[in-house]
Amino acid sequence: MLTPWDKDFYRPRLITYSRAYTLVPTYECFNRCRYCNFRVDPGQDQWLTLTKAEEILLSLQDRGVTEILILSGEVHPRSPRRRDWTRLLLDLGQLSLDLGFYPHTNAGPLSYEEMAALKAVNVSLGLMLEQLSADLAVHAQAPSKDPQLRLAQLIQAGELGVPFTTGLLLGIGESQAERREGLKAIARIQRRYGHIQEIILQPHSPGSRQSWEGAPFHLEELPGLIAEAREILPPETKIQIPPNLIPDDALLLDCLRAGAEDLGGIVPKDEVNPDYGHRSLDQLETLLTSQGWELRPRLPDYRPLPGYSP
Numbered sequence: 001m002l003t004p005w006d007k008d009f010y011r012p013r014l015i016t017y018s019r020a021y022t023l024v025p026t027y028e029c030f031n032r033c034r035y036c037n038f039r040v041d042p043g044q045d046q047w048l049t050l051t052k053a054e055e056i057l058l059s060l061q062d063r064g065v066t067e068i069l070i071l072s073g074e075v076h077p078r079s080p081r082r083r084d085w086t087r088l089l090l091d092l093g094q095l096s097l098d099l100g101f102y103p104h105t106n107a108g109p110l111s112y113e114e115m116a117a118l119k120a121v122n123v124s125l126g127l128m129l130e131q132l133s134a135d136l137a138v139h140a141q142a143p144s145k146d147p148q149l150r151l152a153q154l155i156q157a158g159e160l161g162v163p164f165t166t167g168l169l170l171g172i173g174e175s176q177a178e179r180r181e182g183l184k185a186i187a188r189i190q191r192r193y194g195h196i197q198e199i200i201l202q203p204h205s206p207g208s209r210q211s212w213e214g215a216p217f218h219l220e221e222l223p224g225l226i227a228e229a230r231e232i233l234p235p236e237t238k239i240q241i242p243p244n245l246i247p248d249d250a251l252l253l254d255c256l257r258a259g260a261e262d263l264g265g266i267v268p269k270d271e272v273n274p275d276y277g278h279r280s281l282d283q284l285e286t287l288l289t290s291q292g293w294e295l296r297p298r299l300p301d302y303r304p305l306p307g308y309s310p
């Protein structure tokens with residue numbers, strides 16, 4: 001947090017976001033996270049076709065969208081359909097690039113070869129660490145939420161030099177100490193490889209489709225956690241918060257004052273939290289300019305948009 005003695009204190013603060021649209025290759029997922037509002041059972045979903053994806057992308061070309069977030073449920077690594085699913089992810093990335101967009105894929109843990117191939121057709125990739133706790137009841141039927149597997153994915157992305165997004169899902173049964181340990185583990189990997197561009201601090205926000213009846217994360221705790229995360233993480237790793245999950249304007253501003261600097265993808269529909277709509281960009285801009293701050297678009301890998309100075 002800046003104080004009047006910091007050289008940047010009197011400069012306008014810059015808060016970034018991404019002009020994004022989400023493509024979902026498939027909602028099917030072999031995991032069963034109990035807070036999920038996204039998944040359907042394997043075989044219960046028609047996968048997105050390239051023809052349909054092209055139709056959607058062409059309709060977005062004049063609407064200011066820059067990032068295509070390719071967000072998929074997971075096909076089991078040993079499923080005979082894994083190869084077709086990976087092919088679809090690659091084709092969607094290439095199609096997005098061909099049509100002038102900047103793709104970012106988040107599709108669960110990937111083999112080294114899959115990640116290397118996806119690197120070539122994305123500007124960045126993502127995978128939430130979620131939590132370091134190995135025994136969370138909400139993950140009892142979600143083998144790919146194994147925290148060690150996820151840490152290994154962050155390291156693999158570092159070895160491949162992929163700009164990467166990760167983060168914590170807050171309030172799913174973890175302790176405060178476990179949150180801190182998760183942040184420290186991410187910080188250690190970042191210090192070694194330098195590829196983790198941002199971490200998302202995502203409060204558990206119950207939705208209408210989930211089976212778990214756990215309470216929402218206490219949002220009042222978020223500014224304190226952000227300040228703590230800012231102390232733990234290297235300065236180049238930005239902290240992102242999802243503004244649609246923080247509906248109170250004063251609390252959202254407190255989160256930004258505490259050290260969050262990015263609002264993530266502002267999308268027409270948050271596919272992970274479909275019950276929580278976003279404020280409009282005009283509303284966000286008005287809120288931030290009331291503090292003398294600037295809301296500025298960025299690309300998925302944090303390069304500024306053409307026409308905006310860094």
Ligand code: SF4
Binds near residue numbers: 029038074
């Ligand atoms: S949260 Fe993600 S990994 Fe878990 S069941 Fe839902 S889609 Fe699958």
